[in-house]
Structure formats: structure tokens, C-alpha cells
Amino acid sequence: MTVAREIDRNVEICGRPVLKTCYCDERQRRKNEKLCPEKKMKKVAPADEAQQTQTSVLCRALEQHVRQGDILRQLGVVFKVFLGGAAKRDKVISHKTKEIREQTIVQAYRQLKQDGFAIKDIRNIKPKHINHLIGVWQKNNLSVATMHSRLSILRVFCEWLGKSGMIPPAAKLLPEHQAKRSYVAEKDKSWTAHEIDPEQLIRQIQQFDLYVAMQLEVIQAFGLRRKEAICFKPWQVETPEGDAIRIYSGTKGGRPRMIPIDTPQKRAVIEAAKAFVPHKQAHIADPDKTLKQNIARFGYVMLRFGITKEASGATAHGLRHQYANDRFEEFTGNTTPVRGGDGRVDEAINEARYRVSEELGHSRIKITNSYYGKFQRQG
Structure with a gap:
């Protein structure tokens, strides 16, 4: 029996895309064509050709490790082929993002193995496995942000495997109170808000x-x-x-x-x-x-020196929050929402938000909500 070594993500059967795995043999291919004989296998769009080439290379490289049932070596092959690429291909991803992706994916497979799922080929991951992982996360009381982040990473991973669309948006997988991730600061994370004097603490750290x-x-x-x-x-x-x-x-x-x-x-x-x-x-x-x-x-x-959420409620990143809030107040003369401001918006307010966003290294004005709270929508 001939084993097809390519993943074609653009096969259509009766108008619906069908995901073919690397184990889709000649018999299955003929069965697919019989379901809709008038439909021919379409070639991928030029923009997707690079990804399909990478996926084909991945399939060939995985075969040896699949026979051995070595999950970690299989993941190593995937990371070597895909890990450096961003979900949006015009972006460069940092080493930290690569590390987080790798840790999340490896952790997911280890969790599945620990819970009795005998996966010998990483490409055999299915929706039931994702649902099981979500249940584990909820049982462990992970934050909404963490669950959304992990789902996003696993969604990208499934795309690498040729399973684009297997993991739907979080709103369809999580209960209503967890379906939407909030990027709005609810409290001031500045050091001063946690009764920490930055100058005094930095002088203490200088001694160490x-x-x-x-x-x-x-x-x-x-x-x-x-x-x-x-x-x-x-x-x-x-x-x-x-x-x-x-x-x-x-x-x-x-x-x-x-x-x-x-x-x-x-x-x-x-x-x-x-x-x-x-x-x-x-x-x-x-x-x-x-x-x-x-x-x-x-x-x-x-x-x-106790600059952790557990010890004092503050982190080193809180100095960056303090900079953002202080700069906004310097530019506008108004306090930010997390410091008791009314959150009203006008042209001058938006200009200040944009300037702060640029100084922080963000390109979107909306991201500043995560530093100083939610502003009212302009009517």
C-alpha cells in the first residue's frame, strides 16, 4: 500500500475542505474522489505554497521517528521546520516567543500521555485531545489569559501539521465567562500604587x-x-x-x-x-x-527584594506601567482610569495615548488600555 507523504490542505469534497493526513493512503484518496467526482484536487494558492512545501518536508522527516514512536523527536523536527515563523508571516518573533511555544506544545503532549492518551504520532492530535486539555486547565484554575494563549499556540501548531481550522476560536470552546480575554487593566500596577518607593528601593538594590x-x-x-x-x-x-x-x-x-x-x-x-x-x-x-x-x-x-506578585503584588514590569500612567498625566493633566480618572476621550486624549503607545513600543493605541484602564468609546 502506498503511503502519501504530502499534506494537501486544499482538497475539496462537495465544496467542503477536507484535511488529508500523512497517513492518507491511495485507497482513501480514491474514496475521496468518488464522493465528488466532478471536483478535482485544487492546487494551493501561491501564498500557501511555501507552507505546503514545508509541510511536505516535515512529513518526510517525521517518518523515522513515527515508526519509533518518539514524540519528543517528532516535535523536534516540527520545531526545526516551523518554530521560527510567526503566525502572521510578515512578523519576526522573539526568542522568548519561540521558547513559550515550544514549552506549551511539549507540555500538552506530556499531559496527554500522562492522562492515558497513547499518541505515537504527533499528527494524530484531534479535537477530543484539545477538549481534554481545556478540562485540565480549568481544573487547575488557570487564568483566562493563559488558556487563550495556549489555545492560540496549539492552533498555530495544528496549522503546521496541516490541520488548519481544527481548533476553533476560544469563544466556541470555553464557557461564556472565559470566552473573552480582557486586555484592560482593572487596577494600577505601578510600584507607587503598591506603596513602593522606586528611588528608595533602587538605592537598596545598589548595595546588592x-x-x-x-x-x-x-x-x-x-x-x-x-x-x-x-x-x-x-x-x-x-x-x-x-x-x-x-x-x-x-x-x-x-x-x-x-x-x-x-x-x-x-x-x-x-x-x-x-x-x-x-x-x-x-x-x-x-x-x-x-x-x-x-x-x-x-x-x-x-x-x-520582594518585587513579585506573591510578595508585594508588584513586578518589575510595574515600573513600565508607572511610566505609562505618569506620561499620560504629564501630557494631558488628567488622571488615568485606573487612578480614578473618568476615562473620557477627546482628540487631545487620543493624541496622548498614541504618544505613550509609541514610546512603549506598541503600534496600536488600544494596547494602552492594559496600562491605564478602559476609556469611553467616542460617540
């Missing part, structure tokens, strides 16, 4: 780790992400005019941005960072550590 303390100063002054602060090169980021910095190392999705140096505090932090590094090409992280080690060190220092 000068590098992490410098990184926190940069985060506070410019609203940077953790990785951006670790990769911060003070002599390299400043524009020739000296009125802004250009953030490009460690950015999310590789998206560079400009942040103005428009306050004395920002200028002081830049000068302090320049004096801190040993030479003009240096970053403000420990040069004797790798990026991964510096990130781990940052996390350890936060844990040691």
Missing part, C-alpha cells in the same frame, strides 16, 4: 547588585522592557542631536522606537549610565554573564 539597579533606573526613566534595559548601550542609543534615544536591542518583535529625552531625570539617567559602563560599546548588564544569565540574575534580584 549595581547592574540590576542601573537597569531599573533606565526602566523607570524610559519605560523600557526588562530585556531592553539589559541590552541598553547608553553611548550608542542617543541621537546625534541629543534629544532622544533610539531603542533597538532587545525590543519585542525587533521593532525599534524613539523615546524623547525631555526631562532632567531622563538626562541624568543617561549620563549616569554612560559613566557606569567601561567603554562606549558596552551595555549596562554584567559583561561576564550571557544575556540569559543576566535575565536570570534580574529575576533573582527581584525575588530577593
